[in-house]
Amino acid sequence: MTGASDQSQKDIVALLENGLSVSVERVPTDWLPLAITLAIGIATIGLIWWQLRIANAQLKTALNSVYVSILANNQITSAQRRLAAADFIMKLETDAEYLKARREFAILREQSRDGTNKIEELFKTRYEEQKKVSDGAEQPEDLADIEDAYQRVVNYLNLLEHMSIQIQRGAYDEESLRLWHRGAYIRNVKVALKGIRYLRERNNRSAVFEQAEFLAHAWADGSEECGGFDNNTGRSQKLCEEAKDKLRLLLSDLEQDLPSTIE
Known part of the structure; x- marks a missing residue:
């Protein structure tokens, strides 16, 4: 009995050991790294x-801020232009030297109604007399x-040139200055053109008062045809045509940096 019992116990132990070994071999061991990698992903x-x-x-918040900032800057710029134009007008209307220059110009303009351009005559006389003295x-x-x-x-012509340049640069509000000085501006540039052409030729500077002439053509606003504004069909004709094409266009910058005023 004892021998049979011992054999049975040995068989049971062997079976258990074999079963345990089988179960251990069937347990998968490579799914943990995959599960960890998947969870991390x-x-x-x-x-x-x-x-x-x-x-x-x-990004949406930043874009909204930029948009609001742009709108605010545009509004400020427009207000600043009007303020600059108003300040410019106020200073001129209370400036004694400007008032004298405007009065002198008005007198010569009225005297030119008889067909003799007094402004051109004044410019020629001045240079001729200076030459005689120097000789x-x-x-x-x-x-x-x-x-x-x-x-x-x-x-006075330098002032008109300054107005035109500052309008084109966007520093002054054009409509404010147009309402204030449009009629006189056009008439004065028109009557001064012969004198201006004389200065251009005399000083060998074709850009002298060119921007003043440009703005006068632009402000004529169709009331003067190119050629009717000035009988000269050369440079003035070209300026007139350009002005009609770019009527009151605010230029980002001037086409040339050469000085366009006269000392």
């Missing part, structure tokens, strides 16, 4: 998605008066 995708949502919201002739008594009249007229 899902977490990473979720984090990226959340960060993209945050970035998208921040050794005695200085005429009225040369100082001629020089004063010349400087006042040129100062």
